[in-house]
Amino acid sequence: MMIDGDLRLVEWNARFPEFTGVPEQLLRIGLPIEDILYSQACAGEFGEVDVDTEVARRLALLRAGASSGTIERKRPNGRILELRRNPLAGGGFVTLYTDITARRQAEDQLRQAQKMEALGHLTGGVAHDFNNLLMIILGNLDVAERSLKNLELDRASQGLERSRSGARRAAALTQRLLTFSRQQPRDPQPIDPNVLIGQLSDLIHQSASTKAKVEFALAEQPWMVLADPNQLEIAVLNLVINARDAMPKGGVLVIETAKVCRGGRSASTSLPVLGDEFVQIIVKDSGMGMSREVAARASEPFFTTKEAGKGTGLGLYQVFGFAAQAGGRVTIDSQPNVGTAVVIHLPRFVGNKAMQAPD
Numbered sequence: 001m002m003i004d005g006d007l008r009l010v011e012w013n014a015r016f017p018e019f020t021g022v023p024e025q026l027l028r029i030g031l032p033i034e035d036i037l038y039s040q041a042c043a044g045e046f047g048e049v050d051v052d053t054e055v056a057r058r059l060a061l062l063r064a065g066a067s068s069g070t071i072e073r074k075r076p077n078g079r080i081l082e083l084r085r086n087p088l089a090g091g092g093f094v095t096l097y098t099d100i101t102a103r104r105q106a107e108d109q110l111r112q113a114q115k116m117e118a119l120g121h122l123t124g125g126v127a128h129d130f131n132n133l134l135m136i137i138l139g140n141l142d143v144a145e146r147s148l149k150n151l152e153l154d155r156a157s158q159g160l161e162r163s164r165s166g167a168r169r170a171a172a173l174t175q176r177l178l179t180f181s182r183q184q185p186r187d188p189q190p191i192d193p194n195v196l197i198g199q200l201s202d203l204i205h206q207s208a209s210t211k212a213k214v215e216f217a218l219a220e221q222p223w224m225v226l227a228d229p230n231q232l233e234i235a236v237l238n239l240v241i242n243a244r245d246a247m248p249k250g251g252v253l254v255i256e257t258a259k260v261c262r263g264g265r266s267a268s269t270s271l272p273v274l275g276d277e278f279v280q281i282i283v284k285d286s287g288m289g290m291s292r293e294v295a296a297r298a299s300e301p302f303f304t305t306k307e308a309g310k311g312t313g314l315g316l317y318q319v320f321g322f323a324a325q326a327g328g329r330v331t332i333d334s335q336p337n338v339g340t341a342v343v344i345h346l347p348r349f350v351g352n353k354a355m356q357a358p359d
């Protein structure tokens with residue numbers, strides 16, 4: 001469709017009526033675009049709108065000067081159109097209508113197929129992991145039972161402790177799945193990250209390999225953050241487990257907290273800037289590190305370089321998702337053969353306890 005500077009129809013092709021719902025009898029050179037808009041609005045092409053208001057609105061926009069651009073529109077008959085508008089040098093514009101229904105359907109099918117593939121990875125990997133953990137739990141319960149019968153109490157309690165740790169890991173696994181399916185309830189609360197890490201230190205020691213040296217470098221007089229404590233715990237443990245896996249021969253694992261002030265203020269007012277003060281929670285290892293390619297993809301769901309049954313590829317996905325929910329972000333600093341530092345940045349929380357985190 002070509003429209004001149006006076007907003008009148010200059011040219012159209014044979015399929016114009018079919019694509020726009022404007023009856024062929026109406027079309028003539030010099031037809032005001034107002035009539036086209038009116039006929040379209042009456043035919044429901046613009047959705048359920050007040051015809052006069054809608055036509056007036058569109059006309060005002062066109063009079064103000066047609067800009068170039070591409071939009072998509074769903075027609076009353078269900079077809080999806082792509083409209084590309086190009087302004088002409090001397091005023092007026094050309095609009096190209098393309099029926100993209102088939103393309104959209106193909107894309108939807110592809111997305112569905114990808115979803116199914118991801119689900120396959122998920123169920124395969126998780127079932128495997130879960131089975132392994134159940135074997136650990138059952139095996140150690142057997143050990144405990146036999147040891148009790150023989151009155152070997154130390155061995156019995158060791159068996160119980162090992163089955164408990166297996167059960168904890170199984171619980172962490174289901175937590176991650178819940179996060180993934182977004183069923184995880186969120187309950188943001190003011191948290192002192194140092195306290196949370198302190199409460200977690202047993203579990204951190206247990207999760208890190210015995211070959212690794214665990215160090216804590218916690219900021220003095222820490223700032224509060226507003227986050228779901230369960231999610232934050234899982235995020236820290238996910239990072240600790242990644243660090244352990246990256247240091248099969250042992251190394252140094254550092255859990256650090258820091259208070260950071262951002263240099264400049266964000267210029268954008270559309271972003272909900274909660275403050276220029278951030279808390280960093282850093283998990284650092286001296287392990288194998290990541291190549292640039294791996295680091296770039298590490299936060300994708302199901303991305304893992306670990307062998308089947310060892311990793312589901314949901315750890316960092318959870319960490320990134322958690323940080324985003326809490327209004328923060330995550331950065332990865334990694335160098336092959338040197339080590340990795342993953343930093344969770346969370347906005348400092350000041351204010352009353354009743355305040356809710358932004359969604």
Ligand SMILES: Nc1ncnc2c1ncn2[C@@H]1O[C@H](COP(=O)(O)OP(=O)(O)OP(=O)(O)O)[C@@H](O)[C@H]1O
Pocket residue numbers: 238242243246285287288289290294298299303304305306310311312313314315316317339340
């Ligand atoms: N500290 C690290 N050092 C080196 N590589 C890492 C580190 N953390 C993550 N990676 C890389 O990023 C990938 C994705 O990590 P992520 O935690 O998301 O999944 P995973 O550890 O493979 O599996 P899962 O955490 O679900 O058991 C890992 O497979 C690994 O290649």
Ligand SMILES: [Mg+2]
Pocket residue numbers: 238241242311314315316
């Ligand atoms: Mg992991």
